[in-house]
Amino acid sequence: MAIKNVEIQDDTGTIYYPHTNASVVKCANGQSVEMQFAENVKQIGNINDQSLDATLKGKSLTEMTKVLFTNANNGKTAVANALVAKGVSALTTDTFTVLASKINAITFDASKLLTGNTVMAIAGTMLNRVTMASDASHAGLGDEQAVIGRFEAPLVWTKGNHSIFLNVPKGYYDETVYIYKSDPNYISANIKAGVSIFGVPGKTSVIDTASASAVDNEILVGNTAGVNGSMIVGTMPNNGAINRIPTTSSQSIPAGYTTGGIVSAVSVPTDKVLEGTVIAGAKGTLVLRGTAIASDIISGKTAYNTDAETKITGTMTVESLGGKRYASGSIDVPQSSTTIKVSGLAFKPTAVFIRNNSGSCQTQWNSLINNDAYMTDSIYPTRRISTVNIDNTTYPYVAYGEFFLPIGINSWGTVQWMAFS
Structure with a gap:
């Protein structure tokens, strides 16, 4: 120990400088500090504990300190990297205290x-x-x-x-x-x-019943059917078996369902049924063959002939048979009149005969004789009357349905006439 490093002064001011050395200072075990320190140096320099980690065995304290520092630093780095891998922010420079707080903050x-x-x-x-x-x-x-x-x-x-x-x-x-x-x-x-x-x-x-269209009266009573999503209860009556015997009168069939029935057979005498006619499924065999032609049938009338399907319209007239149509009548003639006019005939006359009641006056007209009229009266003998114009009307005048002819003198009164086709 260096002298005068420690100063002691008494109450009179006298100064003392106490001093010692390692050889006189004692440790708790009774050894001097000098001896104890020498022993410690000896032990530290020769550490050889078999229980130590292989990385520490046989190493000096200084070497051990370096190994321990390296291991601690590597461990801290591993902890920091593990935290980062788990999504926790951490640095290799963080202290163990900081790393511990971050680990404690992790929840699960x-x-x-x-x-x-x-x-x-x-x-x-x-x-x-x-x-x-x-x-x-x-x-x-x-x-x-x-x-x-x-x-x-x-x-x-x-x-x-x-x-x-x-x-x-x-x-x-x-x-x-x-x-x-x-x-x-x-x-x-x-x-x-x-x-x-x-x-x-x-x-x-x-x-799927969406397309079904039945109604209740089309379904037998007591039965049901699905129609467009609804259940329909039938109302059609069950009429059972229906039998009918044909008569000359119509027979009604009741509406509803029938289990069947019988319509009695009809006996048809086909020989009395015209050919081409079918009655109750039986074809007639009666053949009617006429020979008449249109000219054999009165005009305006019709008839069926040969095949019973072709209608023939008649063309036969009185004239076609060689006859003449005839019409007659009487007419009142005024005393001053010298002509007679008749209309409404159904033919065109070819001959006309006129006479008064006494027969004293007569007129004859024939289209076959130059269309002239021949007249006889009480004054003049028979004479030929050529075409004459009277009151802007030419006579003798004869057309279909009518005639206009002269009459003799004194022929007034009731006059009889006859006309032939």
């Missing part, structure tokens, strides 16, 4: 860890649906998977296009677990025939 969601497992002293709460018993409500879903877990979805959404969406209960699942939603109406009887929904085929008796 127990619902994401299976029950029976613990992470960072946090017990998992996620249900293991694989090992849990199936819902008791899955009865009727079939026995092929009776021992495998089944769980009913709490909610279902059917707004998707041709899809059903299930809300899955929380927990862990694997391919052995089934999620379902039960509906008592999801059965074959509620699915149209020919359609399969999620593997369930429609019942053959369930059909």
